Amino acid sequence: MEVQSIQVEKNTAPKEKPMTDQLEFGRAFTDHMFVMDYSDELGWHNAKIQPYQPLSIDPSSMVFHYGQSVFEGLKAFRTESGEVQLFRPTKNFERMNKSNERLVIPEIDEEFVLQALIKLVEIDKDWVPGADGTSLYIRPFIIATEPFLGVAPSRNYKFIIILSPVGSYYKEGIDPVKIAVESKFVRAVKGGTGEAKTGGNYAAGLKGQEDVAKDGYSQVLWLDGVDRKYIEEVGSMNVFFKINGEVITPALNGSILPGVTRDSVLQLLQHWNIPVSERRVSMQELADAHADGTLEEAFGSGTAAVISPIGLLCWDGKDYHINNGETGELSKKIYDTITGIQYGKLEDPFNWNIQV
Numbered sequence: 001m002e003v004q005s006i007q008v009e010k011n012t013a014p015k016e017k018p019m020t021d022q023l024e025f026g027r028a029f030t031d032h033m034f035v036m037d038y039s040d041e042l043g044w045h046n047a048k049i050q051p052y053q054p055l056s057i058d059p060s061s062m063v064f065h066y067g068q069s070v071f072e073g074l075k076a077f078r079t080e081s082g083e084v085q086l087f088r089p090t091k092n093f094e095r096m097n098k099s100n101e102r103l104v105i106p107e108i109d110e111e112f113v114l115q116a117l118i119k120l121v122e123i124d125k126d127w128v129p130g131a132d133g134t135s136l137y138i139r140p141f142i143i144a145t146e147p148f149l150g151v152a153p154s155r156n157y158k159f160i161i162i163l164s165p166v167g168s169y170y171k172e173g174i175d176p177v178k179i180a181v182e183s184k185f186v187r188a189v190k191g192g193t194g195e196a197k198t199g200g201n202y203a204a205g206l207k208g209q210e211d212v213a214k215d216g217y218s219q220v221l222w223l224d225g226v227d228r229k230y231i232e233e234v235g236s237m238n239v240f241f242k243i244n245g246e247v248i249t250p251a252l253n254g255s256i257l258p259g260v261t262r263d264s265v266l267q268l269l270q271h272w273n274i275p276v277s278e279r280r281v282s283m284q285e286l287a288d289a290h291a292d293g294t295l296e297e298a299f300g301s302g303t304a305a306v307i308s309p310i311g312l313l314c315w316d317g318k319d320y321h322i323n324n325g326e327t328g329e330l331s332k333k334i335y336d337t338i339t340g341i342q343y344g345k346l347e348d349p350f351n352w353n354i355q356v
């Protein structure tokens, strides 16, 4: 792919930044955004950083009708010395290209978009919050923009990156969340789009989530779409269980999102020589482990959620309290290590951080 230059138009009317102790997840946006267009004739072109603004696109744009879109989520962190660093951004752009392939969206040049992201974050560096538990959430996404109502891959796209200063994803912060096991709906099946990061997977999950929210559950735990027995993932996180000293996470089977934080947790556990396996795990196995007292901890992992302990699982009307509803020792250690590396407080033995 030909390397393009990036035009920069600075915002002449910068917004007031939100107070860092009042940051909600994903409500505030910075002063600039990155935008690039695609057409079959020109490929990816017209790369620019411009003031954050609404888009003007045709109502017949294919994304509105058939959902041809992909997105990513990653974060930038401010270190104690005031530097800004990105956490594993290359993994996100690599995954975006896998999602692109599944959604028949043209490949992006991963190195070019990384440089574009670094430039964008540099321009909006003052927006990276510094308070504990805060970060700059980065949302790259691609939408199909060809004005056409036929069902076919679009011939035009927009790749956009927006930035949002955020606090914790869950209102619980890093306290344990309550999760309900979904028994009526399924999120994805093998061969579908479950392992791609595309909006439709999340839209398909809303009904289940809404049904349990009124009973105080943060999200649902999805089971496999065929047997409805095996654990897949939570709405915005991969999941891990510590049973009898071993950490288990569902193996990537085609319908589970391959999380970057999931991969980081696996690397850390291997580094610490903690027994860990990626395999199929059923709800019945968890219930049995709960009954015999060997289900020690459960937690979710995700960019937005970081590490989120699970204190209660409700399955078929029965409550399974895990670790007395408290944050487990291992969950805490993983949280402290990942965030320690992200905020530059701990060594980065895996070279996960990229300086801005």
Ligand code: COI
Pocket (backbone or CB within 6 Å): 072, 073, 074, 202, 235, 236, 302, 303, 304, 305
């Ligand atoms: C993330 O963790 O970055 C995600 O993309 C999940 C999202 C649904 C908040």
